[in-house]
Amino acid sequence: MIICSCQAISDRDIHQAIDWMRAADETAIITPGKIYHALGKAPDCGGCMKLFVSSMRSNANLEVPVELRGLREVCKAKQVIA
Ligand code: FES
Numbered sequence: 069m070i071i072c073s074c075q076a077i078s079d080r081d082i083h084q085a086i087d088w089m090r091a092a093d094e095t096a097i098i099t100p101g102k103i104y105h106a107l108g109k110a111p112d113c114g115g116c117m118k119l120f121v122s123s124m125r126s127n128a129n130l131e132v133p134v135e136l137r138g139l140r141e142v143c144k145a146k147q148v149i150a
Pocket of ligand 1: 072073074075102111112113114115117138
């Protein structure tokens with residue numbers, strides 16, 4: 069199914085890009101911008117973002133790596149101490 073009609077990106081393209089990026093770097097934070105870049109494209113109108121992100125979230129490889137989870141709380145705690 070086509071997700072981004074401006075750039076003719078399908079849900080399959082998105083999943084393949086996510087799987088490729090996760091295989092290349094298991095600690096990568098995967099964003100829509102990185103997916104566009106990996107596909108050699110750039111977003112145009114942005115009208116697809118809600119569906120684009122929804123498609124991303126359906127991929128099990130999108131999860132934030134365990135060692136990077138909870139960093140926001142660590143940063144807040146450091147600000148309180150400082
Ligand atoms: S539909 Fe994706 S950028 Fe326009």
